[in-house]
Ligand SMILES: Nc1ncnc2c1ncn2[C@@H]1O[C@H](COP(=O)(O)OP(=O)(O)OP(=O)(O)O)[C@@H](O)[C@H]1O
């Protein structure tokens with residue numbers, strides 16, 4: 110495919126080079142005017158979130174546009190400078206395109222939202238229109254940039270620099286997270302998410318994200334430790350305000366349970382649709398042994414004992430439920446576990462003294478569960494740590510963090526052992542696994558019981574943290590959410606399950622619309638996920654290989670062809 | 676645990692008597708007697724649908740035979756595949772059944788499963804016992820990959836291996852359970868002459884390790900040059916059994932393959 114010397118091909122190449130320069134200039138202009146437009150007023154009414162009526166001072170979503178455009182300009186300039194070889198070895202086309210799309214989406218959304226919320230597009234000041242046109246020019250011109258090659262940043266820096274990189278990245282992540290929580294208006298929050306998404310996608314295109322994850326993988330221990338330190342720093346960003354701490358405690362419990370479920374679903378490949386029942390068993394054990402007035406058991410052992418009892422009881426329940434159910438496979442297993450999950454809820458409903466013995470107060474549940482006292486610390490009191498007075502939910506947050514660390518340890522150590530290998534083998538080919546000498550039933554039961562135990566432990570904490578439990582908190586819908594978190598986040602990965610939990614629990618807190626249409630949105634998201642990214646947000650390497658074999662081999666084929674053409 | 680291939684005092688490695696397998700009205704295996712001695716390589720041949728694979732499945736606990744008795748070195752076998760493997764019989768499949776998304780090394784490590792004992796608690800704590808066992812598993816798996824000639828593909832996913840390599844990997848996985856008897860179901864299907872020759876050498880090498888081997892194969896030259904003894908299965912019954920020379924000369928065997936004048940056996 111070399112082509113003749115003076116053929117039309119040659120002319121096309123010349124023309125291409127010329128139009129590349131034009132596209133770059135146009136993009137630069139678009140980006141610069143987008144950036145400039147954020148200093149204008151976009152709206153006549155100041156009621157719109159962020160107050161966009163002020164000249165010379167970007168507010169609200171304008172800030173996001175400003176940042177994205179600035180980054181794009183920087184990249185475009187770098188590409189024509191000697192720094193090019195270091196920062197943008199693969200070109201910037203795709204990266205700038207992503208940023209430009211972000212800018213356009215945010216600008217268009219904001220202009221439109223001003224129109225809708227303030228009663229007509231008449232409320233959009235001329236600055237808003239300028240911004241829209243600039244963003245459109247930016248986005249269209251960026252499309253004309255030459256495509257970039259997938260970039261590989263393979264820089265190996267001294268260890269201490271790489272540690273610093275990890276620390277900075279995690280610190281930034283915490284800052285971004287805290288800032289997101291602090292945004293009260295959903296409009297700005299949405300723009301923030303779009304900006305964040307665009308920035309992350311751009312980082313991937315550039316090769317920066319891949320490099321950072323490679324650095325993280327090189328120093329795994331450091332990264333994990335740093336991640337926990339950063340997570341532990343979260344309460345200090347909230348001070349004595351309990352609201353988000355409370356939410357994050359719930360997220361933590363949900364995430365712990367999701368990671369436990371991920372052992373069952375992601376590692377052993379058993380779709381359990383009644384998993385939340387185990388969280389319920391743990392919670393009821395925790396509540397009954399809490400010394401609550403409504404508890405039918407007077408005994409109130411120290412919490413460490415309660416956790417152990419909760420773990421043992423759920424393990425036993427797991428074995429009891431698993432023994433009959435694990436004889437069936439696939440879809441049947443899902444249905445049978447769903448049934449057993451409901452049996453738990455109905456049983457607890459009926460242990461109310463009228464239709465059965467009085468154990469659980471039936472549908473009324475157990476209210477007034479006292480706060481934990483653990484290691485002499487009263488979890489109901491706020492404490493001062495490092496000179497900072499933290500809301501009392503911080504206590505639960507820290508305890509939850511310890512539990513998550515434990516669950517992650519269990520997950521990863523099981524995964525990287527003879528047992529994890531056996532689970533994977535069962536998932537891959539059950540008949541071959543049996544022939545290779547694996548007692549498949551026993552291993553499945555182990556996964557099932559182990560997952561149950563972890564959920565049970567989370568349950569004992571949950572009972573105290575939410576202070577009142579009813580059977581309805583453990584209905585099928587919650588099992589479905591747990592599965593959704595695992596599938597969305599990524600089956601077989603810890604980070605995936607955590608990310609899935611955060612997304613699933615935090616978004617409804619931020620968007621009323623989400624809250625009201627939870628099921629519709631989750632359903633849609635899952636369908637889209639299954640279509641476009643079946644391996645979940647954070648993919649297990651192996652699953653990625655399973656799902657994208659053709660695409661990967663196709664891409665390799667195309668690259669090989671390109672090599673040949675060169 | 677010591678290799679199941681070492682205690683030789685208790686008679687033949689495999690003794691099957693009157694093994695019968697019925698699927699509804701179809702008798703796929705019909706009263707087959709079959710014996711394998713120490714370090715013997717026995718061929719099992721027969722036309723398509725003769726019941727060879729079904730017979731293997733009966734031996735390995737994949738199917739519970741309708742009638743008959745199977746013993747391994749005098750121990751009666753239970754109807755559970757993983758227990759049969761633990762007792763000392765390992766197998767490969769006619770249609771390769773590897774764990775495609777695991778690496779070659781991991782595939783072989785899975786084969787060690789029944790010879791290792793680390794439980795959940797030990798895997799969590801990772802004490803010295805765990806680490807020793809993991810090291811041994813790793814070493815054994817690498818040794819076996821080397822043995823079948825796959826040492827330099829150990830980190831590739833099984834499904835990216837060539838067809839011949841996949842068959843060899845399956846053998847390595849089977850060997851990982853330290854069997855005394857290895858059952859190979861058409862190990863050279865789809866191979867070129869050169870690969871077939873390598874497979875033959877491999878089977879001889881396996882015998883040298885002290886194992887007995889039963890091979891199902893349609894490639895007659897392969898069977899007759901490899902085996903000490905050949906059994907012929909036709910329509911679920913054992914037609915005849917003997918040295919390669921005897922079987923080769925047997926008119927009935929030729930008739931069974933080409934079809935009798937009445938042509939009654941093809942369905
Ligand atoms: N699970 C089953 N259910 C019903 N019939 C079966 C089953 N398994 C095997 N059969 C039947 O038993 C007979 C023997 O099959 P088998 O696979 O053992 O033949 P084979 O000798 O291995 O043939 P090939 O050389 O083609 O592999 C066939 O008629 C087959 O259809």
Ligand SMILES: [Mg+2]
Nearest residue numbers: 727728729769
């Ligand atoms: Mg067969």
